Every structure is written in C-alpha cells, then in structure tokens.
Amino acid sequence: MNFKYAVILINFFLLVFSFKVMSDNEGTKKIGSFEKWSVYAKSKSLCYIIAQPEKSEGEYKVRGRVRIVVYRNNLENQNKNAVGIDFGYSFNENSKAFIEIDSKNKFELNTFGQTAWTASKTKKDKKIIKAMIKGDKLIAYGQSRRGTKTKDTYSLNGFAKAFNKINDYCS
DSSP: OOHHHHHHHHHHHHHHHHHHHHHOOTTOEEEEEETTEEEEESSSSEEEEEEOOSEEESSOSOOOOOEEEEEEEOGGGOOEEEEEEEOSSOOOTTOEEEEEETTTEEEEEEEETTEEEOOTTSSHHHHHHHHHHHOSEEEEEEEOTTSOEEEEEEEOTTHHHHHHHHHHHTO
C-alpha cells in the first residue's frame, strides 16, 4: 500500500470514528437550533451540526438514516471542519456522490459504506462550507449499490448561524 492510500485510509477511519462519536449521545449536549440545523457538542474539541432533508426522492422501499453533518474537530489542534452525508443505503465500492448548492456550485464526494464525504487534504470542505453559508438549498445525489438513484434536498436556512456556533464553542 503506498503512502497516498495509507493517508486516505487513516483519514477515512478518523472520519468514521468522528461519526461514531457523534452518534453516541452519551456526553453530547445540544447547544442550539437554527432553523433546520441542530447544534451539538461532544466536548469543547468536537462539535457538529446536523440537518435532515426537507425532501427525499427516489424509488426505494426502505432507507436508513439520511442527514448531513458538518463537524469541527479541535482534537490535537486540528481545527478542521468537515462535511459528511449519511445516505441511508450502501454505495458500490469506489463510487461517488454529488452535491449541488443553489444550482451553481457542484461538488463530487467520496463514498464508503452509507456515507459520502470530501477527500482529506483538499480544500473542498472549505469551498463547500463557504457555498453553504451563502446558499439557500443543497441537493445531494447518490446511487445505491442496487442502482436506486436518490435526490435529497436540504434547506440551508440557519446554516450560517449554526456553523458560527460550532466555531465559537469549539475554538
């Protein structure tokens, strides 16, 4: 395994660990709500905001948890914000998901299991968050392992205030 893939794998496991920490409610406290966005803190080092889609489209029978998460991780002085989306179904290996903000900003996301996220060591998270702060609507497109295409629409109303809250709390 070359160094590039080892770094990607390590960062992926850190992201999965972060999602595991966020899903474990023990020790997590809600520190605010802004429109469609809920703000949580696991500690002064790990904060996150979550929103559920306003609308989900696709010809599926059952889906798991569908949500978008933006987190701030100050562990080990990382000061890193990241974007991840739970799609509620499994992706094919090496597949991609896509998000579109206000029909003008489009981004490709890596997938693993039921989650899509940006690659580490890129500036894509910053670009996505900047577009989300200015935007009104985010649409997430994915395709399940079974070939079912989905389209989830998220409101960005309140996102900027929620994002500011995690940056202030976890600084």
